[in-house]
Amino acid sequence: MSARVVPEGSRRRRRPTKQGAVLSERLIVDTALRLVARHGAEALSVRRLGAALGADPSALYRYFRNTDALLLAIADELVGRAQEGWEASGDWRTDLRVMGLRIHRSYLAQPQAALLAAHRTTGRPHETRAVEKILGILRDGGFPDPLAVRVYHAFVDQALAFAAQDAAAAALPRAAGEADREVWGKVYGRLPAETHPHIAATFPLLAADMRDSGYPFALELMLTALETLHPDATAGPERAHGKKS
Amino acid sequence: MSARVVPEGSRRRRRPTKQGAVLSERLIVDTALRLVARHGAEALSVRRLGAALGADPSALYRYFRNTDALLLAIADELVGRAQEGWEASGDWRTDLRVMGLRIHRSYLAQPQAALLAAHRTTGRPHETRAVEKILGILRDGGFPDPLAVRVYHAFVDQALAFAAQDAAAAALPRAAGEADREVWGKVYGRLPAETHPHIAATFPLLAADMRDSGYPFALELMLTALETLHPDATAGPERAHGKKS
DNA sequence: GACCTTACGTCAACACCATTGACGTGTAAA
DNA sequence: TTTACACGTCAATGGTGTTGACGTAAGGTC
Incomplete structure (x- = not known):
């Protein structure tokens, strides 16, 4: 040994x-x-x-x-790459959107490692820096602390969860991935309207929509909801006030 | 052969x-x-x-x-268990909320299997029935087809992604899981305010919030946003100031 | 420049994995 | 009672991660 x-x-x-x-x-x-x-x-x-x-x-x-340690090292690299060159714009909507998409994209670039990293808390420097940045976006954006923390949690978990979900699809062995994609045409495309009326009625739309990740839209939905929860919900959208950080 | x-x-x-x-x-x-x-x-x-x-x-x-086919069969079984005994209430908010939480719960009941299964499209009977039900909630709820399909996609992916995410945490080997949880106290609890002001300022709130799943709140956020996008949004809840997309 | 220590690259072996072709038994249909 | 073949079994193939033993050459020391 x-x-x-x-x-x-x-x-x-x-x-x-x-x-x-x-x-x-x-x-x-x-x-x-x-x-x-x-x-x-x-x-x-x-x-x-x-x-x-x-x-x-x-x-x-x-x-x-062991290989696990190797994958974690690779994963840490991904967290770093997601933040590389990012700068706060001062508008929390923009910053959250960009940060979410960056995390998602960076993980997707290395699906195998992403799968391992997405559900671990490492506490390593890259990770703590990312946490600090996102909390900063929310607090500087005017969210009171208790709300900022809840939103942080939902936002980060959603980004990581979707990243892992999409990474898993990308990391599937070629054969399995193709099989999953074929299911849409071979099974869902042929369900009769008598037993599955809603699927039959929307199939072309469905098949087209399911090809891409659901994350961008889910992210927009989250931002829309945050708009209504924000303390000055009545105020307009574009207002880049003084920044921080 | x-x-x-x-x-x-x-x-x-x-x-x-x-x-x-x-x-x-x-x-x-x-x-x-x-x-x-x-x-x-x-x-x-x-x-x-x-x-x-x-x-x-x-x-x-x-x-x-092959083993992949076996996995898909296992996945479908979990989907089936999630729907057991469910009945539509007629209110799309309630139905989506209940359905989402059911999926999440059913997968968490078998974390190890959920991990293997949450990322696949099976095309099997239980799955198609679930798809049909959710699409039905949205279309019967008044969402026009193109929107219903996009929402369906985001909703399902969100539920499955969070389910997998939380299942992964629950399925971690005992030692690794404890190590991950300790990181919050040992690392995040000790970050100095000079380098990580936002974390330092909100640490007690953070540590408390991160103990539970972020899914319920993320789901509420999605429902809030859907309220805004729904065709008869005007009556909606208070401060949804005519945001559109 | 000689000597020593030991880091680290290599080898061989182990235990596990999924998958497949050939085989023969016993079941259920005729 | 006969017959066909479904399906459980066996053995083999080529993959995987991991480890103990070994020897060589690198680096520090004098």
Whole structure:
């Protein structure tokens, strides 16, 4: 047994592999992300990652305790990427909308890792920074603390839940994903009006709508509702007052 | 190769296994659910399920083309359980609310299985019936078809996404789950106001709110927004100042 | 420049996984 | 009673994550 993993900070010996690669936590995470992006979620296995790195698969265990630890490292990277370059506009509607879509998009870019990350609380720097930002949008936007907190919770959970949901669809093995999509034509398209009148009546609309994620519309609905809950609900929309943060 | 699976309707020979079990689609799904409930999602493998049934693992392939088909059958069972005994009240707000909470609850009752199932489109009987019901609530409630379809999509995805999200938290290995919950006290509770002013200012509220699911509030927000979008919105609740989309 | 310690890449093995083709038994229909 | 074939079983294939043992070469020390 023994502790095979040496913490990244105290690494000193950097021995190249037989094929000449010099491994590092960073290189492994990046290679994994490239592998998934290029060949799909099911291509991410220890053996394949080893091959892509030009190293023996078991070498990875010198850097990560197990594949779970590797996926978490990848996930943390995603949280960071979602915030990269974001700046507050000062209008809470805009800021929430952009932040929600950013989270959703960034997770979708790496479905496999997203699935693992979306329901964990890591407490790592990227995550706390994101929490701080969203709370800031709401409090600076004029929501009183108790409401801001409830809204924060619903907003974040919804973004993460949809991200995971859509990521799961994207991470499905090719065959299973196609099967799911075919169900719409093969099953729902052929339900008779006698037994399923509502489906039969709206089928073309349904089939078209279900192709995309439901998140953008769900997000708009949430923003609409927040408009009515906001303390100055009577005031107009566009009013970028002084900002903060 | 060849078609090993005989459709459930036309089964005739029921030969007991060596250990005396008489297999059926129903028995297999029920056993799988029991297995998952008892030993966690990772205990669900063809081999273990075979053992639990008292049959050779490969016997399952006489009933399901592959493990994916089995998963879909499990998923549909959960959908069915969510609808059991439901009756329309005639008020679309009430009906949507009840339906959403039912789905959420039914999935949470089997967190491990829910995780495997919440992301799939099965096209099976229970699922189509649920789709028909929800579409019916919206169309009978007065939403015009194009809007009804969009709302249906957002509503269902929201319910399933939150269900999966909360199921995931409930299904986490005990150690990992506790670790995640501790993060709130150990990390978020100790962030200094200088670097994370918003978190520091609202921490007690945050820690309390994050203990429960965000779904009920998110669902209310969606219903509030739908009130605004509904054709006879003018009568609506107080401060819905003619927002349109 | 020689020596020592040990990090870390490699190898081989283990236990598990899903899936499939061939086989033969016993059931149910004729 | 006979016959056909449904379906449970067996064995094999090629995948997976993970680990213990091993040796080599890198880095620090003198």
